[in-house]
Amino acid sequence: MLSFTDTKLLVEKYNAFNETEAAFKTQVLDFLEKNPHNFADRHNLNGHLTASAWILDATFQKCLLIHHAKLQRWFQAGGHIEPEDTSLEHAAWREATEETGLKSLETLSRYPQIWDIDIHPIPANKQMAAHLHFDIRFAFMATDKEILPQLSEITDIRWINLSELPNYNDSESLLRMKSKTLALCEKF
Template sequence: MIRDRLIALLKTYIPETGEEEQMHRETIAFVKENPECFERTLLIGHVTASGWVLSANKNEVLLMHHRKLDRWFQPGGHCDGDPDVEAVARKEVWEETGIQHLELLKRSIYDIDVHLIPANNDIPAHHHYDIRFVFQMIDEQTILINSESRDVRWIPLAEVHHFHDSESIMRMVRKTSAL
């Protein structure tokens, strides 16, 4: 079954207690109940993947200023039918930032977040079940800005809260200190 690998990853992942723990349970249930969970055509929601990309010294994280949402986020996006969420996260980092050479720092899921995407034109409000991986940039690479972002830059971890202070982002900042 196309969802087996993700279900196995989810079952071995140990989330933070509280909010992430609840989102972990919701994500497992969603994936089990929806065979088309990797397709954005599933209008109630779908699995997405993103990359928390750290600099070589692990003191900075790569964030992009999302054009449509007008906020800073880690790179990520829709699976569009691909059940390999790690590969999707890598592809999205490359497409949105130009950074291609990455080392996976944790051989499992780094974080899970479920968030509501507001209705937009013909697309109703829906949930993204975001599976996040942590990477480190391997060598110096040029950052590129694509049409989805206004800016992409390395942000010192101690300053991330000035760019985006949601619990979702700050949880990943906290986890970074344990790497």
């Protein structure tokens, strides 16, 4: 089970990439303060924390995206936090392996633990009212490329060249993660 204290500290230590992400970080910290006991509960109508995985190949030139059946859009792997998740990073890793079938994902641990923070609305459906996902994202490198969609909520899964990412999803959120990847490559 996630620790409120560890989760809050992890978010506090994160250095935002730009003003948008800095605002998201502030909103996540405010949300945590107001929801210390149910911040990861998917039934919290104020919203809840989720965990995602920005998966890169070994060259850092491709990212792995899934096509979400209900939303009919391409996204990074990720989803809800489960009671057995001991950390947000573990939740992101678990979601990534469940959704992609990848067996070998390495955390890019030499970089800041959190890769990205995003807040996005989830539309109402038959089971739940509209709410927010306070998404905490981690970067992983896949050491194998054998992908097998594992869940019925995924209609397709692809390695995408970063240069082609806008053709699949041109949201500020994914383009920000692309920019971070390119900035990281420039350092080496």
